[in-house]
């Protein structure tokens with residue numbers, strides 16, 4: 381089978397732009413066939429020095445400080461790794477040029493903007509995926525399988541906390557600026573776990589919430605949200621971005637009538653399973669036959685080795701490359717519909733916190749579309 385190639389332009393060489401550069405490069409080295417080469421054509425980054433450094437490290441062929449001049453006719457895929465307020469304009473330009481879109485989360489600072497981005501991409505019939513990367517963590521896929529196969533019985537509770545410490549950023553980062561970021565901790569961190577709840581258990585239908593901020597004039601630093609999912613399960617989302625004792629702490633626990641499964645980000649490859657009257661047992665998910673077994677090296681021949689965060693990003697990259705190359709039709713990756721729906725939940729959380737009410741999430745209908753693309757081959 382001959383190799384495929386996807387020509388990529390990207391906006392942003394900050395934290396996540398560097399991660400995507402690394403992950404897109406490494407995605408070439410999977411055992412999955414055909415091999416798909418990420419051709420890193422052009423990197424648009426406002427800081428010219430950073431652009432040069434990152435381009436040299438990951439072998440981007442060209443750089444520009446102006447994303448508006450990307451040579452779209454030479455590209456198959458646009459990665460939007462810029463701050464949230466740049467997602468709409470840059471995605472719109474790429475969609476108009478007929479290029480596939482892979483946009484960072486949250487899809488936009490507000491649900492209105494996120495809906496617009498979804499609507500525009502549907503109108504242009506281009507590939508659209510949103511970078512909710514937890515979907516590519518083997519343990520999260522494993523939990524999803526347990527839930528779908530009924531191993532835990534009827535799901536009654538989804539419990540999450542996502543805590544880290546951005547205090548050194550202070551109010552200097554765009555993340556603390558409501559106009560640029562939209563919501564704070566609940567949009568940045570909470571959106572990941574809201575998407576996991578949707579991916580693993582079900583849609584969020586109702587929320588109530590309290591939020592707190594330690595920075596004058598900034599968006600929320602912390603939030604506690606209670607929610608109901610569409611199967612009736614209750615959910616709790618606890619997020620805090622200025623939690624000095626937590627360098628990076630992400631916990632998810634799902635309870636059902638016949639069992640419970642728990643995961644902690646710092647023990648990426650393990651889940652703890654509880655069954656009635658059997659206590660808890662820890663299961664290592666990257667053993668042979670795990671959800672992404674065979675992606676890298678044959679599982680089990682030399683024992684079962686753990687995977688890391690970078691590899692989970694590469695799982696996501698290979699999936700996006702496969703879609704853009706027309707090699708994949710099925711994908712666990714979040715679409716812009718998912719991106720919009722999470723943004724709608726986040727906006728409803730803020731409304732619930734401001735009003736002190738419990739509010740049903742009012743999702744807008746799918747934009748009318750002649751074609752909703754699954755891959756570049758559909759263009």
Ligand SMILES: NC(=O)c1ccc[n+]([C@@H]2O[C@H](COP(=O)([O-])OP(=O)(O)OC[C@H]3O[C@@H](n4cnc5c(N)ncnc54)[C@H](O)[C@@H]3O)[C@@H](O)[C@H]2O)c1
Nearest residue numbers: 392393394395396397424425426461462463464484485486
């Ligand atoms: N999926 C994840 O796990 C994950 C993790 C971190 C960040 N993110 C998301 O990725 C996006 C970027 O976050 P980040 O942490 O990389 O931020 P960052 O501040 O580290 O990087 C953003 C980069 O964009 C550049 N930039 C800003 N305006 C520009 C412009 N007009 N033209 C060109 N470049 C411009 C900045 O110079 C900066 O280098 C956000 O949407 C964020 O929520 C996702």
